[in-house]
Amino acid sequence: MGWGIENKVYTISVDNALSNDVAIKVLKENFEVSGKLLYGGKLFHVRCCAHILNLIVQDGLHQIRHIIDDIYESVLYINSLESRLKVFSEIVQQLKSPYRKLILHCKTRWNSTYEMLATAIKFKKVFPRVKERDINYHNNLSDEDWEKVEKVCEVLKVFSGSTKLVSGSDYPTSNLFLKEVCSVKYMLDSKSESEDDFIRVMVRKMKHKFDKYWGECNVLMSVAAVLDPRLKMRVIQWAFPKMYIEVEGRANMVMIRDVLYELYREYVQANQGVTIARASTSQRDGHGAIGEAAAVEGAEAWDDFSTFLDVVDTVEPSQSELDCYLGEGCHKCVGDHDSFDTL
Numbered sequence: 001m002g003w004g005i006e007n008k009v010y011t012i013s014v015d016n017a018l019s020n021d022v023a024i025k026v027l028k029e030n031f032e033v034s035g036k037l038l039y040g041g042k043l044f045h046v047r048c049c050a051h052i053l054n055l056i057v058q059d060g061l062h063q064i065r066h067i068i069d070d071i072y073e074s075v076l077y078i079n080s081l082e083s084r085l086k087v088f089s090e091i092v093q094q095l096k097s098p099y100r101k102l103i104l105h106c107k108t109r110w111n112s113t114y115e116m117l118a119t120a121i122k123f124k125k126v127f128p129r130v131k132e133r134d135i136n137y138h139n140n141l142s143d144e145d146w147e148k149v150e151k152v153c154e155v156l157k158v159f160s161g162s163t164k165l166v167s168g169s170d171y172p173t174s175n176l177f178l179k180e181v182c183s184v185k186y187m188l189d190s191k192s193e194s195e196d197d198f199i200r201v202m203v204r205k206m207k208h209k210f211d212k213y214w215g216e217c218n219v220l221m222s223v224a225a226v227l228d229p230r231l232k233m234r235v236i237q238w239a240f241p242k243m244y245i246e247v248e249g250r251a252n253m254v255m256i257r258d259v260l261y262e263l264y265r266e267y268v269q270a271n272q273g274v275t276i277a278r279a280s281t282s283q284r285d286g287h288g289a290i291g292e293a294a295a296v297e298g299a300e301a302w303d304d305f306s307t308f309l310d311v312v313d314t315v316e317p318s319q320s321e322l323d324c325y326l327g328e329g330c331h332k333c334v335g336d337h338d339s340f341d342t343l
Contacts, residue, residue, distance in 0.1 A: 006031060010038045011220065015051040016213075039263055043220045047213060049166050049177050053184070056209045057110045057159050063202040064152055067145050068113060071120050074127060074139040075102045084134065091129045099123065111163055114156040117149050151199050155206075158187045172342050175228035177221045179305070181214060182239040217244070217252040219259055226260060228342050229331040231305075233257070238308045264322040302337050 009031060014020040024045045031037050037044055061068065078084045079102060092100065102123065105116035124146045131140045141149075162180040166173050188210055191203040217240075225235050236256055240249035309330055333340050 006034055007036050010036075011043055011046050013046040013048050015048050016055075021045075038266060039259065043223075046220055049181070049221075050163055052213045053159055053163050053166075054110055055213075056184075056206045057156065059205045059209050060152060060155060060202050061110060061113065063198070063205075064145075064148055067141065067149060068117065070139045070141055070145070071117060071149070072105065072107075074137075074141075075104045075116065075120065077137060077139065078102060078130065079104060084130075087133055088126065088130060091126050091133075092123070095125060095129075097122070097126070110156075111160050114153065114160050117156075118153050121146065121150055121153065148198060151196065152202070155187070155191060155199070155203065158184055174221070174224035175231070175342050176225075178218075178225035178235060178239055179231075181218075181221065182242055185210065185214070185243050217255065219256065222252075222256045223259060223263065226256065226326075229325075230333060230337075230340065230342075232328075232330050233326055234309055234330050235305065238305055260322065260326075264320065306332070 009027075012024060012027065014024065028037070028041050028044050031044070032041055078088050088102075089100070099119070099122045101119075103112075103116045103119045105112040107113070124141070127140050131137050162184055165176055165180055188203055188207040191199055192207050194200045194203065222236060225231050225239075226233055228235075233253075233256075236253055240252055243249070244252060309332065
């Protein structure tokens with residue numbers, strides 16, 4: 001309290017533990033006394049994006065848990081003795097493989113499990129030959145098992161990229177969540193209709209977990225994305241048709257605009273003591289563009305979004321600072337998007 005942070009805390013990000021829900025409820029009640037919470041405290045409780053991605057992935061990994069255990073035991077067996085590593089290296093050289101090192105995962109970190117599996121796939125022709133030369137080695141996988149691992153890794157690759165991005169500590173991340181979640185959603189929707197029974201069953205379980213946490217529009221995630229000058233409302237027009245049916249997407253777009261103007265009104269009142277009228281939302285930022293956005297196929301992150309901007313980006317009349325910000329075209333980065341400082 002001596003630091004005065006009770007007047008500076010607007011949101012708190014936590015995982016889905018029940019004890020956290022209770023703690024958040026108590027904190028929210030305390031902070032509401034000062035009247036400093038944004039948007040009536042509706043943005044206060046935020047579930048950790050990386051944690052939700054982890055929960056979704058765990059549902060997928062469960063489908064091949066026995067295979068993961070076998071690969072783990074294989075890697076552990078080979079890495080445990082210098083003589084076994086020597087045999088493994090000799091076989092790798094005989095097969096002229098460009099890869100050299102196996103990776104042992106940390107069982108509490110799913111992304112390290114993905115790295116272990118992705119690396120093991122590169123040596124799938126080596127393991128049977130290890131078995132031929134070592135009678136004590138018993139964890140050789142079948143061709144069917146390796147095929148399942150490859151299919152799972154194809155799905156996990158999307159989650160791995162998103163997790164690394166949103167878990168960064170050297171740059172702002174909240175503005176990046178929406179595009180990553182959109183990419184994950186698009187992949188899950190596509191794979192859930194796969195003709196492959198194994199993938200379809202696995203992904204539908206993951207999709208069910210995704211919908212549990214992100215089935216409804218995440219307001220703060222969307223607002224943070226809009227406040228990135230590269231994205232603005234255009235990212236909403238691009239992402240929502242990929243994430244929701246048309247009617248729901250339009251309703252969510254209007255809701256996000258309403259929240260933006262409400263937050264702006266609170267900001268103006270707090271900093272200038274002036275109440276401004278909310279600008280009309282009926283003719284701004286091209287609601288009709290949602291149909292155009294739906295025509296943009298795939299979710300290829302920046303390339304896909306940049307193409308979308310070239311088609312729909314326009315400059316429209318502005319009134320308030322927020323009107324001006326939303327009405328101007330998005331900032332288009334030249335070169336590496338990752339080097340852009342959104343602050």
